[in-house]
Amino acid sequence: MEITSLVFLAFVGVTFIVYYLIPKKYQWVVLLSASLLFFVTSSALLTLYMLFTTAVIFFGAKGIQKYKDEFAKKKKELPKPERKVLKEQLKKKQKKILILCVAVVIAVLVLTKYCNFLGGIVNGIASIFTSTDLLPKFNILLPLGISYYTLMSVSYITDVYRGTIKAEVNPLRVLLFVCYFPHIVEGPFDRYGDLDRQFRTPHKFDYDKIRHGAILVMYGCFKKLVIADRIGFFLPKTFAKIDNYSGTAVFIGMVLYTFQLYADFSGCIDIISGVSEMFGIKVAENFKQPFFSKSIDEFWRRWHISLGAWLKEYVFYPVSLSGHFKKVNTFTKKHIKSQHIVGFITIAYTLFFVWFCNGLWHGASWLYIVYGLYYYVLMMLGKFTEPYTDKLAKKLHINKESKGYSVFQVARTVVIVNVGMLLFRSSTLVEFGKLFGKMFTSINFMDFCSIIKFQDGVVLAVGFVVMLLVGIIKEKGIDIRMWLIEHNFVIRWLVYYFLLFSTIILGAYGVGYGGAAAIYAQF
Amino acid sequence: METVLEILAKVKPNVDFKNATAIVDDGLLDSMDIVMLVGELNDEFDIEIQVTDLVPENFNTVDAIVKMVERLEDED
Numbered sequence: 001m002e003i004t005s006l007v008f009l010a011f012v013g014v015t016f017i018v019y020y021l022i023p024k025k026y027q028w029v030v031l032l033s034a035s036l037l038f039f040v041t042s043s044a045l046l047t048l049y050m051l052f053t054t055a056v057i058f059f060g061a062k063g064i065q066k067y068k069d070e071f072a073k074k075k076k077e078l079p080k081p082e083r084k085v086l087k088e089q090l091k092k093k094q095k096k097i098l099i100l101c102v103a104v105v106i107a108v109l110v111l112t113k114y115c116n117f118l119g120g121i122v123n124g125i126a127s128i129f130t131s132t133d134l135l136p137k138f139n140i141l142l143p144l145g146i147s148y149y150t151l152m153s154v155s156y157i158t159d160v161y162r163g164t165i166k167a168e169v170n171p172l173r174v175l176l177f178v179c180y181f182p183h184i185v186e187g188p189f190d191r192y193g194d195l196d197r198q199f200r201t202p203h204k205f206d207y208d209k210i211r212h213g214a215i216l217v218m219y220g221c222f223k224k225l226v227i228a229d230r231i232g233f234f235l236p237k238t239f240a241k242i243d244n245y246s247g248t249a250v251f252i253g254m255v256l257y258t259f260q261l262y263a264d265f266s267g268c269i270d271i272i273s274g275v276s277e278m279f280g281i282k283v284a285e286n287f288k289q290p291f292f293s294k295s296i297d298e299f300w301r302r303w304h305i306s307l308g309a310w311l312k313e314y315v316f317y318p319v320s321l322s323g324h325f326k327k328v329n330t331f332t333k334k335h336i337k338s339q340h341i342v343g344f345i346t347i348a349y350t351l352f353f354v355w356f357c358n359g360l361w362h363g364a365s366w367l368y369i370v371y372g373l374y375y376y377v378l379m380m381l382g383k384f385t386e387p388y389t390d391k392l393a394k395k396l397h398i399n400k401e402s403k404g405y406s407v408f409q410v411a412r413t414v415v416i417v418n419v420g421m422l423l424f425r426s427s428t429l430v431e432f433g434k435l436f437g438k439m440f441t442s443i444n445f446m447d448f449c450s451i452i453k454f455q456d457g458v459v460l461a462v463g464f465v466v467m468l469l470v471g472i473i474k475e476k477g478i479d480i481r482m483w484l485i486e487h488n489f490v491i492r493w494l495v496y497y498f499l500l501f502s503t504i505i506l507g508a509y510g511v512g513y514g515g516a517a518a519i520y521a522q523f
Numbered sequence: 524m525e526t527v528l529e530i531l532a533k534v535k536p537n538v539d540f541k542n543a544t545a546i547v548d549d550g551l552l553d554s555m556d557i558v559m560l561v562g563e564l565n566d567e568f569d570i571e572i573q574v575t576d577l578v579p580e581n582f583n584t585v586d587a588i589v590k591m592v593e594r595l596e597d598e599d
């Protein structure tokens with residue numbers, strides 16, 4: 001069920017009516033039933049994978065909570081030294097459960113999503129000794145949103161282990177968190193504590209809040225159907241027959257693909273967030289005008305925010321506080337005098353894991369790993385050269401706080417991200433190299449017209465201006481939807497009609513009046 | 524307080540941490556700086572800062588950092 005289809009619209013409509021008609025204490029049951037229906041219609045028997053993961057983290061978290069409660073009960077009666085011993089003993093037991101459960105749910109993800117990738121590595125190594133493949137290729141179907149719900153499940157049990165939340169006693173509430181239909185397709189990665197609190201709150205029918213959500217849904221549909229899907233209709237042909245085109249075409253294709261991916265992903269997230277807001281549930285923020293970023297670090301704090309936050313909480317911080325990290329830190333401190341180099345090495349060590357996981361999460365291929373490491377290398381380069389570029393800027397009397405310098409920084413980030421997107425779009429590293437090289441060697445401005453038809457160009461230009469204006473307003477800290485709701489009737493309805501009719505008339509539709517599949521749903 | 528200020532100056536020089544009221548929220552320290560700071564604090568005060576301690580409230584002011592360190596020293 002595509003989230004831009006009429007079926008999805010009807011599904012949300014029915015759920016919405018039942019949700020607000022039923023007694024408020026059962027509202028979460030409506031969301032659970034709708035989510036399960038959504039999951040089963042998309043994944044059929046594969047739903048069992050999701051149920052298995054939920055069962056593992058539910059029982060695992062309960063086990064961890066049991067030891068926590070035991071300690072809380074006994075600690076008052078014990079003197080400090082014994083209390084410490086007991087704490088350590090019980091912590092070890094909790095850690096064992098955590099590691100086991102995380103290993104099991106990650107193993108399910110690896111076996112389904114990454115088995116052919118791992119098999120390829122084994123066959124590659126084996127090819128040194130034999131000409132036949134050791135491991136066959138498997139055709140494994142993936143359940144809906146496995147990459148998303150697996151990581152959210154890991155976050156739930158880890159949060160229980162860390163003591164930031166208590167283990168849930170009702171398995172159905174954990175199940176709702178795992179398969180909540182707005183965030184299961186392509187995120188965002190929510191935290192159990194944030195969502196469960198909202199699931200437990202009774203939500204009365206609030207017209208303003210519902211309008212607030214509905215505007216976001218309309219804007220998301222505009223971005224997805226008018227911009228992303230329109231580009232999606234002609235761009236794949238360009239990349240498929242790239243030999244027929246010049247480097248100028250590659251450049252335009254790269255920029256358009258970046259635009260498409262942003263409109264697609266952020267559009268879908270807007271739809272999802274808007275739908276969820278209509279139920280009174282706010283999901284995690286995933287985009288914050290990423291193309292206004294002055295650096296790559298900042299870009300990743302504004303693009304797919306919830307993935308970055310997940311990696312920070314569950315990869316970056318644990319690695320940073322691990323024994324390994326301490327060893328690296330102590331070793332570098334002992335042997336290197338420069339505080340800058342010490343800091344650089346230790347951070348480079350930790351961030352490697354983060355960016356490796358970031359790349360690997362996107363897909364089971366070396367290309368995605370390289371994609372993650374592309375940002376890692378650039379970020380590390382920036383970190384390493386920071387003091388030297390600061391000195392150079394001082395010598396050249398460049399004011400780093402000036403508007404001009406900010407524009408340069410934003411432009412630099414946009415270029416880096418676009419090249420990253422070309423890598424992301426390429427099928428192989430060789431293809432990326434070919435495409436990248438072509439941009440500098442074969443220039444033909446006439447190719448612009450051969451890629452984009454005039455009418456597509458006009459629609460995309462309008463879409464770009466709309467997105468830019470909305471971005472600028474949001475960047476100023478204005479809640480544009482609230483501003484619209486509070487504004488006079490004429491302006492408000494003009495905007496509603498613009499979004500609605502531009503999506504209906506200018507949207508690029510496929511068979512059955514449905515939009516194309518969400519790009520990020522495949523990850 | 525003085526030791527914490529010295530460590531902060533070592534992790535990120537040329538920043539007025541003493542008068543800052545929102546070190547993390549204002550972006551004076553990012554997550555990479557926090558990790559460096561945690562390493563230094565752990566070594567200096569022989570404490571073990573946990574992942575759950577890595578929240579902005581514990582790092583937004585020098586006072587908050589000192590309080591966190593004292594709490595962790597006390598726990599041991």
